[in-house]
Amino acid sequence: MKECVGALAVTAALLIASVAFARQEKSLPYKYQRDAPVYADLAKAPEKARAKRNPFEKDPEAIAAGRNLFEQHCSECHGNAGDGSKKGPSLRAEEVQNAAPGAIFWIVTNGVVRRGMPVWSKLPEPQRWQLVSFIKSLGPPSPNSIEKKSP
Amino acid sequence: MHSNSVRFLPAIFFLVSLTFVTPAVWGQESPYVVTYDHYLEEPGNLEIEYFSTLGTQRSGNDFHAFWAEFEYGAKAWWTTELYFEGQTTFKESTLFTGYRWENRIRPLKNEHFINPVLYFEYESKNGADKILKEVEGHDVQADFLIPNAEARKEHIHEVELKLILSSTVKGWNFSENVLAAKNLSNHPWEFGYALGASRPLAMKASATRCSLCPQNFVAGVEMYGGLGDRYSFGFKDTSHYLAPAIAWNLPSGWTLRVSPGFGLNGNSHRLLLRWGISREISGFGEMVTRMFGGRR
Numbered sequence: 001m002k003e004c005v006g007a008l009a010v011t012a013a014l015l016i017a018s019v020a021f022a023r024q025e026k027s028l029p030y031k032y033q034r035d036a037p038v039y040a041d042l043a044k045a046p047e048k049a050r051a052k053r054n055p056f057e058k059d060p061e062a063i064a065a066g067r068n069l070f071e072q073h074c075s076e077c078h079g080n081a082g083d084g085s086k087k088g089p090s091l092r093a094e095e096v097q098n099a100a101p102g103a104i105f106w107i108v109t110n111g112v113v114r115r116g117m118p119v120w121s122k123l124p125e126p127q128r129w130q131l132v133s134f135i136k137s138l139g140p141p142s143p144n145s146i147e148k149k150s151p
Numbered sequence: 152m153h154s155n156s157v158r159f160l161p162a163i164f165f166l167v168s169l170t171f172v173t174p175a176v177w178g179q180e181s182p183y184v185v186t187y188d189h190y191l192e193e194p195g196n197l198e199i200e201y202f203s204t205l206g207t208q209r210s211g212n213d214f215h216a217f218w219a220e221f222e223y224g225a226k227a228w229w230t231t232e233l234y235f236e237g238q239t240t241f242k243e244s245t246l247f248t249g250y251r252w253e254n255r256i257r258p259l260k261n262e263h264f265i266n267p268v269l270y271f272e273y274e275s276k277n278g279a280d281k282i283l284k285e286v287e288g289h290d291v292q293a294d295f296l297i298p299n300a301e302a303r304k305e306h307i308h309e310v311e312l313k314l315i316l317s318s319t320v321k322g323w324n325f326s327e328n329v330l331a332a333k334n335l336s337n338h339p340w341e342f343g344y345a346l347g348a349s350r351p352l353a354m355k356a357s358a359t360r361c362s363l364c365p366q367n368f369v370a371g372v373e374m375y376g377g378l379g380d381r382y383s384f385g386f387k388d389t390s391h392y393l394a395p396a397i398a399w400n401l402p403s404g405w406t407l408r409v410s411p412g413f414g415l416n417g418n419s420h421r422l423l424l425r426w427g428i429s430r431e432i433s434g435f436g437e438m439v440t441r442m443f444g445g446r447r
Contacts (some may be wrong), residue, residue, distance in 0.1 A: 060262040064358035072402065073179070076193075076433045087195070087437075100197050113227045113260045122179050124192045124322040127366070 035089030044101035052102035066134025082138040092141040182398035186347030188326040189266035189317035192224030197435035202427035216281040228257040249276025270313035278305030288341025289417035308335040345375035390419040
């Protein structure tokens with residue numbers, strides 16, 4: 001009897017834990033779980049790169065130019081609205097939106113070659129900063145995109 | 152035309168027709184025709200290119216050599232390319248001269264001051280090949296005096312290795328290539344080089360989409376030539392060229408390149424007028440995977 005109660009207690013605890021874990025999983029869009037290793041690369045930006053300031057900060061012209069560059073070079077993988085696609089992570093995720101502009105610039109410059117993102121240093125430095133301006137202007141993910149892409 | 156060409160024509164037509172029916176992406180292509188920089192094709196994308204070289208020939212017939220190039224980004228660190236090439240020698244004939252398969256691999260994952268790329272190529276061509284995609288060993292313009300009917304009888308199987316070093320500093324790209332090529336029919340290793348420098352005409356992008364904006368143009372210059380072979384390394388009996396080059400990257404996804412190359416010594420062709428057109432197809436790999444029922 002004692003053993004039976006113990007087994008039941010363990011089963012119940014596992015059940016509760018799995019439900020709680022499942023809820024936690026459900027509250028996170030699946031793309032964030034999938035893309036977490038890619039976002040982790042943002043943290044690898046050296047301090048010196050992270051500290052760099054965007055020369056076009058809050059420049060509306062730079063955001064418009066960055067949008068053009070994004071459509072031409074980035075939207076294929078990151079989606080037209082930056083919400084991500086099968087090929088690339090969302091740029092509206094808080095990991096990106098809260099990242100220092102210098103860290104995003106570093107990722108654009110160096111790519112994440114082993115995970116499929118090419119280096120973009122072939123774009124001149126001002127154009128990469130214009131891209132950063134646009135990416136930072138995207139803001140958090142749109143609710144529609146979360147609903148659409150959640151399992 | 153040589154009968155070999157017929158085998159490849161349907162595949163070439165199919166791939167070229169893809170450029171008109173598939174979504175394109177706007178590439179920031181360099182103006183180089185011979186020199187390679189360290190930028191590889193975006194993964195899953197296919198770039199289809201056509202290039203022409205109009206060459207003048209001392210004491211012989213001028214020629215028009217051409218090639219189609221299919222460049223695929225297998226990975227962000229690996230680009231693979233297939234070439235089909237041919238030539239017309241004026242007052243002689245037009246023939247298919249062969250194909251080549253090249254691979255470029257980027258060994259380092261981050262950008263550095265100098266970025267190396269390793270290059271491996273296999274060529275199967277005949278002796279009438281005149282595209283001058285690289286100049287190696289003791290290649291000189293007099294080699295091209297052999298009539299097509301004679302030259303095509305020679306079959307060449309060659310491997311080529313290149314070390315590509317490339318840096319981008321303040322918008323300027325500087326690329327240095329050294330090559331070693333070996334004809335597999337018991338010929339010595341031959342060497343060559345290519346150097347390039349280029350820069351976009353504007354560093355900032357404009358807020359409006361435009362075709363003629365200066366940031367869509369990349370201008371530069373290339374210099375390339377042979378360095379002899381294993382037994383006679385150096386500049387003796389070698390040819391060298393200096394070629395200004397410009398690329399126009401159109402927002403529609405097309406890129407146009409023009410590069411007049413000038414021979415620098417008596418062993419070189421006086422003029423190699425090159426031009427090319429290319430278009431990058433996005434998601435080609437995904438399209439092929441879907442075609443065979445796969446999911447990416």
